[in-house]
Amino acid sequence: MRFICLLYIALLGPSYLLAQSYFAGQINYQSHYKSLNPKIKVSDLEKRFGQKSTTIFREGSYHEKYDSGMMSEQYYDQKENKSYYRKEHSDTLFWFHCLQPAQPYLRYTITPHKDTILGIVCDELATFYTDKTIRFYYNPDTLRINPKWYADCTFANKNINTEHMKSLFLKYTLETANFTLSMAATHIEAKTISDADLFYPPNSKLQEEKP
Numbered sequence: 001m002r003f004i005c006l007l008y009i010a011l012l013g014p015s016y017l018l019a020q021s022y023f024a025g026q027i028n029y030q031s032h033y034k035s036l037n038p039k040i041k042v043s044d045l046e047k048r049f050g051q052k053s054t055t056i057f058r059e060g061s062y063h064e065k066y067d068s069g070m071m072s073e074q075y076y077d078q079k080e081n082k083s084y085y086r087k088e089h090s091d092t093l094f095w096f097h098c099l100q101p102a103q104p105y106l107r108y109t110i111t112p113h114k115d116t117i118l119g120i121v122c123d124e125l126a127t128f129y130t131d132k133t134i135r136f137y138y139n140p141d142t143l144r145i146n147p148k149w150y151a152d153c154t155f156a157n158k159n160i161n162t163e164h165m166k167s168l169f170l171k172y173t174l175e176t177a178n179f180t181l182s183m184a185a186t187h188i189e190a191k192t193i194s195d196a197d198l199f200y201p202p203n204s205k206l207q208e209e210k211p
Helices: 002-012 014-019 042-049 155-165
Strands: 025-035 052-058 061-066 071-077 082-087 092-097 107-117 120-128 133-138 169-175 179-190 205-208
Touching (some): 107 133, 133 155
Parallel strands (some): 092 205
Antiparallel strands (some): 052 061, 061 071, 071 082, 082 092, 120 133, 169 179
């Protein structure tokens, strides 16, 4: 029986092996803020954007849940290329299509072995915009994804970022003139993800909203 299984895999070729290596599971993140403007309090940033979040991921689609902030949860349906989010204390899911104009940027850099998160050595993708700098820390051997899943997801340059990283991020930083945000993974668990955990309930109230 083992020989038959190995022969079957060999006939399918390397595409089968690669398909089995994409990450599916759950990632928990913790966010930290630093104010660079005396008029902005860290406590206000924590209240607006939240401190903890959970990402449930499978085959390009994901469900994010936040402990507080302007949004309580967000869904991305890879096949529809649509993002759905629920505002705090709302029973409505607002949605928009993720084929949007790309954000112009000045330049980007990739630096190998820049940081270590949860004992995992990460490369850094830094993108410089006129008003901010965004950095992703990633390791495609740990959180490997298929960048083709986001070929048409141009909102926030996700297609460009995933083409560079071929991975989910372990750490994300946002640097602006007024504050900085650092969001790093605290726990990673590879596991089977059900449709019920990944997609919004079928009886949800939906409303389109332009990003």
